[in-house]
């Protein structure tokens with residue numbers, strides 16, 4: 001059985017379970033369930049606090065886990081990222097009241113409130129800045145209003161929380177984060193169970209990012225059309241009954257599909273269809 005840690009709460013929990021479900025794994029129906037065996041797929045899921053996941057995986061008690069890159073790095077656990085999952089994207093940044101500081105080097109002597117004290121302590125040390133770090137569990141924006149700190153370091157997605165608290169971002173992001181799959185540092189990368197799990201998750205990522213595009217085109221325009229839809233390897237080209245025409249089938253990025261359909265139409269392609277991909281192995 002492959003033992004996998006999954007976030008039980010917070011921003012990562014639902015999208016992680018949704019992705020696992022799309023990858024064909026059983027997921028819990030009751031949010032209070034802590035362990036779930038998916039015997040058909042030979043996997044056991046442990047629903048844990050997102051912050052603890054890298055610690056469990058780093059200790060070797062669990063094989064792999066889903067967590068945030070920021071939580072992984074903050075934990076200092078002996079775990080490493082092996083796949084980016086494309087959800088829960090955020091930056092991790094310093095913020096203050098306007099006029100307090102402009103860059104990380106201005107933070108010397110100040111107090112910084114954060115739920116990610118491992119990350120912040122390391123970032124300050126890397127920049128040679130001597131500042132105090134106060135660890136809080138969440139809602140750190142209020143620490144400035146209440147005079148507990150002059151600066152905060154926190155997760156920023158849209159920036160709304162900071163704006164509402166009258167704070168402004170200073171300096172470049174400390175980190176760009178997203179949900180990732182982690183395993184113990186130095187764990188063998190030829191474990192067939194882990195490889196199969198990663199292939200399934202990659203299959204979901206591709207199915208989410210690509211659509212299948214079919215169209216008919218006059219044979220003399222085929223090369224130009226294929227340049228627009230090169231596919232992942234090479235498009236499938238099939239003869240049509242009318243010898244002047246061919247049918248083309250190719251995967252294209254969902255985001256680019258409408259523009260490509262316009263360009264293909266201009267080129268003379270007709271019967272241009274896109275269909276969703278439910279699952280795949282590349």
Ligand SMILES: Nc1ncnc2c1ncn2[C@@H]1O[C@H](COP(=O)(O)OP(=O)(O)OP(=O)(O)O)[C@@H](O)[C@H]1O
Nearest residue numbers: 009010011012050068070071088089090155157177
């Ligand atoms: N607004 C957000 N947008 C994107 N990712 C976020 C957001 N808030 C938190 N995260 C990510 O979620 C992870 C933190 O999960 P955690 O469950 O500890 O906090 P949370 O999602 O804020 O939940 P809660 O505050 O409800 O306990 C981190 O990887 C962080 O980057």
Ligand SMILES: O=P(O)(O)OC[C@H]1O[C@H](OP(=O)(O)OP(=O)(O)O)[C@H](O)[C@@H]1O
Nearest residue numbers: 138139140155156157158159160161162
């Ligand atoms: O940039 P935004 O789109 O506003 O999102 C970022 C906010 O979302 C999270 O807070 P959450 O609501 O989870 O509260 P918390 O501080 O208690 O974690 C995070 O800690 C930030 O405060």
Ligand SMILES: [Mg+2]
Nearest residue numbers: 010011138139
């Ligand atoms: Mg939160």
